[in-house]
Every structure is written in structure tokens, then in C-alpha cells.
Amino acid sequence: MKKILVLNLFPTVFPPTSGGTLRYYHVYHELSRYYDTTLLSQTQRQRGEMITYSPNFREYRVNRDPLHKEIKQKLFNGKSIYEHELIVNMMLSQHPTSYKKQFDLLYMTSDLIIHESPYLLGYDRYLGLDNKPRIYNSHNHEYVLANQIWKDGTSRIYLQTVYYLEKKLIECADLVFATSEIERASFSVMYDAAPNKVKLAPNGIHPKDIIINKKTSHANPRALFIGANYPPNIEAVECIIHHLADKCPTIQFMIAGSCCKPFKNIKKSNVHLLGKVTHKQKIKLFTDADLAINPMFKGAGVNLKTLEFLSSGIPLFSTSFGIRGLNLIDKKHYVNAEKKDFAKKLNKYSQDRKRLKAISSAGQKYINAHYTWPKIAKSMKTEIEHILK
Known part of the structure; x- marks a missing residue:
């Protein structure tokens, strides 16, 4: 060998x-x-x-x-x-x-x-x-x-x-x-x-590593972002806290990973900074999430969190940059949302459970078949x- x-x-x-x-x-x-x-x-x-x-x-x-x-x-x-x-x-x-x-x-x-x-x-x-x-x-x-x-x-x-x-x-x-x-x-x-x-x-991804058993949805949707303490992730968290949270008051933003570190003093009722999580805790967050968000504006390579969100069957809202290199189709595999209209898209689609389920199902099948x-x-x-x- x-x-x-x-x-x-x-x-x-x-x-x-x-x-x-x-x-x-x-x-x-x-x-x-x-x-x-x-x-x-x-x-x-x-x-x-x-x-x-x-x-x-x-x-x-x-x-x-x-x-x-x-x-x-x-x-x-x-x-x-x-x-x-x-x-x-x-x-x-x-x-x-x-x-x-x-x-x-x-x-x-x-x-x-x-x-x-x-x-x-x-x-x-x-x-x-x-x-x-x-x-x-x-x-x-x-x-x-x-x-x-x-x-x-x-x-x-x-x-x-x-x-x-x-x-x-x-x-x-x-x-x-x-x-x-x-x-x-x-x-x-x-x-x-x-x-x-x-x-x-x-x-x-390893689909078997992120199988989730989702039973219920929340009246106030939970939107998940996860990332390491890395400049493009920090910029994404800044967008969530200072741009999305105020414009989407009915959505609970769950932020996990060491990207939370620079924001530990932020206090907003619909922003929850969870810090670093274990693999087991991450899977639980995936299970609890109603939406996944990926407001990325910089970086390189293929975004791993995008693959995990899609493979786990969570409806994904992402910038074009956040899904780079994956050939995903807007409204078929995910919902495209850029900085100027991210909040608007979240408010518009977050309660349309039937449509989001169809989109997340198509995204999951596509990723699990190719990646x-x-x-x-x-x-x-x-x-x-x-x-x-």
C-alpha cells in the first residue's frame, strides 16, 4: 500500500x-x-x-x-x-x-x-x-x-x-x-x-452523519447560521445582527460556532449567540432549525456549511456567493437572497412551509447525489x- x-x-x-x-x-x-x-x-x-x-x-x-x-x-x-x-x-x-x-x-x-x-x-x-x-x-x-x-x-x-x-x-x-x-x-x-x-x-458531505428527524416547526421560525472565527463568517454575523434581526422581528436567529466570539456583548431579543458547539449539538441545532441562512459576501472555495444545510433538508436562504461552485438553481434548490433584499426574502417566504419543503427536498436530493x-x-x-x- x-x-x-x-x-x-x-x-x-x-x-x-x-x-x-x-x-x-x-x-x-x-x-x-x-x-x-x-x-x-x-x-x-x-x-x-x-x-x-x-x-x-x-x-x-x-x-x-x-x-x-x-x-x-x-x-x-x-x-x-x-x-x-x-x-x-x-x-x-x-x-x-x-x-x-x-x-x-x-x-x-x-x-x-x-x-x-x-x-x-x-x-x-x-x-x-x-x-x-x-x-x-x-x-x-x-x-x-x-x-x-x-x-x-x-x-x-x-x-x-x-x-x-x-x-x-x-x-x-x-x-x-x-x-x-x-x-x-x-x-x-x-x-x-x-x-x-x-x-x-x-x-x-456524509449524508448519514447529518440525518435529522424534524417533527415540528416553530411559530416564530428559527434561522440557523454556523461558522468558525473567520473574517467572511464575521462579516456574515454582522449582517445578521445589524441588518436582518431588526427587519425580521418574528424570526429567531440562532448563531453557532466560534464566529460568535467578537459579538459576545450584543444583546438582541431575537439573536441567540450559542458559541462553539460539538457535532452532537450541531445536529440538534439542524433538527430545531426551520431555516438556514448564509449571507456570505467574501471567501473562496466551496462553502461547507451550504452543503451541510442542504444535505440535512433545511430550507436555505443564501447569497449567490454563499452557494458558489455548486450550480444550484434559485427557487428550486434554495432561495437566493442578496444583502439588499435578504430581509425581504426571509419575511416573504419564511411562513410558506409548503413551498420551502419542496425547495429543501430538491436541494437535499441534489447535494446527496453529487457531493x-x-x-x-x-x-x-x-x-x-x-x-x-
């Missing part, structure tokens, strides 16, 4: 609840049916650990290197915003860290190296010098995403470095996976990537086999 080594910034979560951890865990859990798979991740803890998920699937979580704090202090005076962690890790990859030592050990017995992002490319010092295949399994077009959401002036100085690293990774990789046709085209245009090198590996992790991994395996040969 061929051995895969995967480099990533963050550790997975089991069971995964949101964001990149869903893709990170499920893609490699499925691929471990075909390959011996090792994840090399980082933890914020002082001590590292090794977790075994199955005989062919494990994760090394390397401890945070002492240099991390030193570099962060030097670059950003100890401040911490979303992109600072990414930039610090780019800089750390130039030093003899604990992560580099672990990579060098695992590299020796690996047949294939996969990068989840360009931020750790510096650790792969054998890139272009050996015969081992490389894959860029992208979550997003990272440079485009960074250029959208990095607002801090000091951070933006490093955008050119992100561009260079992603360009180098795509040029040197034997295979690139993009989450959508939009991202695939973006890689081709910006980096002149050969179309036959960039293949599709969309985000997906399951086993199907995605099987397609990825076909492409991986080509480069391993």
Missing part, C-alpha cells in the same frame, strides 16, 4: 464540526481506504501527540515551536488576527523547527507528498529535487482569498510571498485539486496552470493513480 504524507497548518477535529476540518478529515479518511495516510499537522499546545484513527490513517500533531512566539512578537508586536498565524507559519518554515524535523523523518518512508496550502511549502526542501510526486489539494485559491480578506497593512506586505509560494507549488506539483470550476479557472488564469494538471475535488465524500475520494484516487504510475 502506497504511503501518503499530508502537510497542513491546523489539526483535524474528530468528529469534525465546521470549516476546513470537515474537508481535512473526510478526504483523508476516505483515501485511507486506498493508501496508508499520515497527516502532519500543528497544535497550539506545548506538547505534540500522535492520534490513530484506523490502521491506515493517523495524525501527528506537532507541538507549537518556541520560535512561534518570538517571530510573532517581532513581526506583529504579539498581536493576533486571522492572517498573522498564516504569516508566522510561513516564516517558521525557514527555521529548524519541530515540524521540520518530523517532516524529514516521515518524508523518508512516504511515496507521495500532499500540501493542503502553500503556507508550509518551505518545509518541503526536497521539492523539485526528488522523484516523489507532489499534490496541491487546495481548499481555496489562497492568494485570491488573502487579497480579499487581509485588511491589516503589515499583513498585506506578505501577499506577494503568498502569491510566489502558491505559484511555485502549482508549477512543481504533479497534480492540483481545486474545489470548483471557478477556482480551477482562477488557477489557470493567474498561474498559467495546465488545464490537464488541475482536477476537481469539491467539498462534500458525497466517498464519491469525491474515489475520483481523487483515479487521478492520484495516474501520477503514481
Whole structure:
């Protein structure tokens, strides 16, 4: 059985609840049916650990290197915003860290190296010098995403470095996976990537993991949003609190995930900030929700919460940006609502239970037929086999 080594910034979560951890865990859990798979991740803890998920699937979580704090202090005076962690890790990859030592050990017995992002490319010092295949399994077009959401002036100085690293990774990789046709085209245009090198590996779901048993609806509909503490999600929560809540007084807005953190002092009678939730709690929220909302305006890749909302059979109200890359049809699979008319659409359709049930049923069938992790991994395996040969 061929051995895969995967480099990533963050550790997975089991069971995964949101964001990149869903893709990170499920893609490699499925691929471990075909390959011996090792994840090399980082933890914020002082001590590292090794977790075994199955005989062919494990994760090394390397401890945070002492240099991390030193570099962060030097670059950003100890401040911490979303992109600072990414930039610090780019800089750390130039030093003899604990992560580099672990990579060098695992590299020796690996047949294939996969990068989840360009931020750790510096650790792969054998890139272009050996015969081992490389894959860029992208979550997003990272440079485009960074250029959208990095607002801090000091951070933006490093955008050119992100561009260079992603360009180098795509040029040197034997295979690139993009989450959508939009991202695939973006890689081709910006980096002149050969179309036959960039293949599709969309985000997906495990329908059996989010089966819900909904029995009743609420007189005042409950609208659910869930997300990590990530700039596009923060912008969505701001829209819910400061735009939708006042214009939709009969709707109860349930907001879950670490995206709640910046808003802990907000007090509105129809806004409920639930904070981080477990997988079990998330499924209960899906069961209780009458509507799902996704007022996203920035980001990249395919939105995982969109897939989960639709697969669970909750009627979805989303901006066009929130359903990017999925080819969904307005009023058939979901209800399109942009910022200017989001509140109006919610008020208009939220009580039309019969119509929403038909829309949610069509959306559920479409997602469950086209976007399951086993199907995605099987397609990825076909492409991986080509480069391993």
C-alpha cells in the first residue's frame, strides 16, 4: 500500500464540526481506504501527540515551536488576527523547527507528498529535487482569498510571498485539486496552470452523519447560521445582527460556532449567540432549525456549511456567493437572497412551509447525489493513480 504524507497548518477535529476540518478529515479518511495516510499537522499546545484513527490513517500533531512566539512578537508586536498565524507559519518554515524535523523523518518512508496550502511549502526542501510526486489539494485559491480578506497593512506586505509560494507549488506539483470550476479557472488564469494538471475535488458531505428527524416547526421560525472565527463568517454575523434581526422581528436567529466570539456583548431579543458547539449539538441545532441562512459576501472555495444545510433538508436562504461552485438553481434548490433584499426574502417566504419543503427536498436530493465524500475520494484516487504510475 502506497504511503501518503499530508502537510497542513491546523489539526483535524474528530468528529469534525465546521470549516476546513470537515474537508481535512473526510478526504483523508476516505483515501485511507486506498493508501496508508499520515497527516502532519500543528497544535497550539506545548506538547505534540500522535492520534490513530484506523490502521491506515493517523495524525501527528506537532507541538507549537518556541520560535512561534518570538517571530510573532517581532513581526506583529504579539498581536493576533486571522492572517498573522498564516504569516508566522510561513516564516517558521525557514527555521529548524519541530515540524521540520518530523517532516524529514516521515518524508523518508512516504511515496507521495500532499500540501493542503502553500503556507508550509518551505518545509518541503526536497521539492523539485526528488522523484516523489507532489499534490496541491487546495481548499481555496489562497492568494485570491488573502487579497480579499487581509485588511491589516503589515499583513498585506506578505501577499506577494503568498502569491510566489502558491505559484511555485502549482508549477512543481504533479497534480492540483481545486474545489470548483471557478477556482480551477482562477488557477489557470493567474498561474498559467495546465488545464490537464488541475482536477476537481469539491467539498462534500456524509449524508448519514447529518440525518435529522424534524417533527415540528416553530411559530416564530428559527434561522440557523454556523461558522468558525473567520473574517467572511464575521462579516456574515454582522449582517445578521445589524441588518436582518431588526427587519425580521418574528424570526429567531440562532448563531453557532466560534464566529460568535467578537459579538459576545450584543444583546438582541431575537439573536441567540450559542458559541462553539460539538457535532452532537450541531445536529440538534439542524433538527430545531426551520431555516438556514448564509449571507456570505467574501471567501473562496466551496462553502461547507451550504452543503451541510442542504444535505440535512433545511430550507436555505443564501447569497449567490454563499452557494458558489455548486450550480444550484434559485427557487428550486434554495432561495437566493442578496444583502439588499435578504430581509425581504426571509419575511416573504419564511411562513410558506409548503413551498420551502419542496425547495429543501430538491436541494437535499441534489447535494446527496453529487457531493458525497466517498464519491469525491474515489475520483481523487483515479487521478492520484495516474501520477503514481
